[in-house]
Amino acid sequence: MYVGRFIVVAPDRAAYRVSSRSFPNRQVIEREGGTLTVVPTDDAEETDNPYISYNCLRQTDDAAVIGNGTQVDPITEKLELGYPARDALAESLLALDYEKDDYDTPRIAGVVGDEESYIGIVRRDALLVEAVDEPTLVATYEKDTPEAHGLVNEDAAGIATELYDLEFEHAVCAAGVAKTDDGFETAVENGE
Numbered sequence: 001m002y003v004g005r006f007i008v009v010a011p012d013r014a015a016y017r018v019s020s021r022s023f024p025n026r027q028v029i030e031r032e033g034g035t036l037t038v039v040p041t042d043d044a045e046e047t048d049n050p051y052i053s054y055n056c057l058r059q060t061d062d063a064a065v066i067g068n069g070t071q072v073d074p075i076t077e078k079l080e081l082g083y084p085a086r087d088a089l090a091e092s093l094l095a096l097d098y099e100k101d102d103y104d105t106p107r108i109a110g111v112v113g114d115e116e117s118y119i120g121i122v123r124r125d126a127l128l129v130e131a132v133d134e135p136t137l138v139a140t141y142e143k144d145t146p147e148a149h150g151l152v153n154e155d156a157a158g159i160a161t162e163l164y165d166l167e168f169e170h171a172v173c174a175a176g177v178a179k180t181d182d183g184f185e186t187a188v189e190n191g192e
């Protein structure tokens with residue numbers, strides 16, 4: 001089954017996988033401040049598609065934000081301003097809305113917070129934002145309503161690799177984040 005990009009968000013950790021039929025030459029790189037960014041690999045063809053390079057994970061002092069596009073930035077900025085996670089997700093997803101591509105690709109995002117965690121999706125026909133009390137998956141296609149999805153691993157590297165290895169088609173790369181005693185740890189899985 002091809003589900004496109006997907007996230008799994010749990011109360012204490014989250015992970016993101018890029019699956020792609022059209023743009024397989026992508027990787028996740030680590031940048032300053034615990035930010036993870038999806039970028040083209042050196043051998044990628046040039047494209048003017050605006051939806052395929054973005055920060056897929058950012059952190060505040062007490063939250064981590066994950067998602068499949070530029071919505072990750074305003075969600076993070078609203079959390080830094082003191083917005084509740086539910087509101088930061090709902091407002092940012094609605095403002096940017098689904099991607100205006102051939103598939104009306106939904107935007108998906110999650111927040112792992114100090115006391116509560118949330119998952120969200122904006123589709124052409126819906127905006128869903130839900131608190132999570134167990135690992136919960138949402139994807140751009142097919143599995144586009146949040147559903148329970150058990151995670152085996154606890155740490156960031158483990159969950160990034162776990163999502164990368166799931167049997168949904170066209171795996172490209174993955175990222176993970178997990179709470180630690182003094183903040184968050186992150187990890188990337190580029191399938192090398």
Ligand SMILES: NC(=O)c1ncn([C@@H]2O[C@H](COP(=O)(O)O)[C@@H](O)[C@H]2O)c1NC=O
Nearest residue numbers: 004005018020021022023051052068101105
């Ligand atoms: N790497 C990505 O994040 C990404 N890859 C593809 N998309 C979007 O989804 C469309 C379909 O891509 P695909 O056939 O690879 O699923 C693309 O035209 C693009 O607008 C992406 N945007 C978000 O999901």
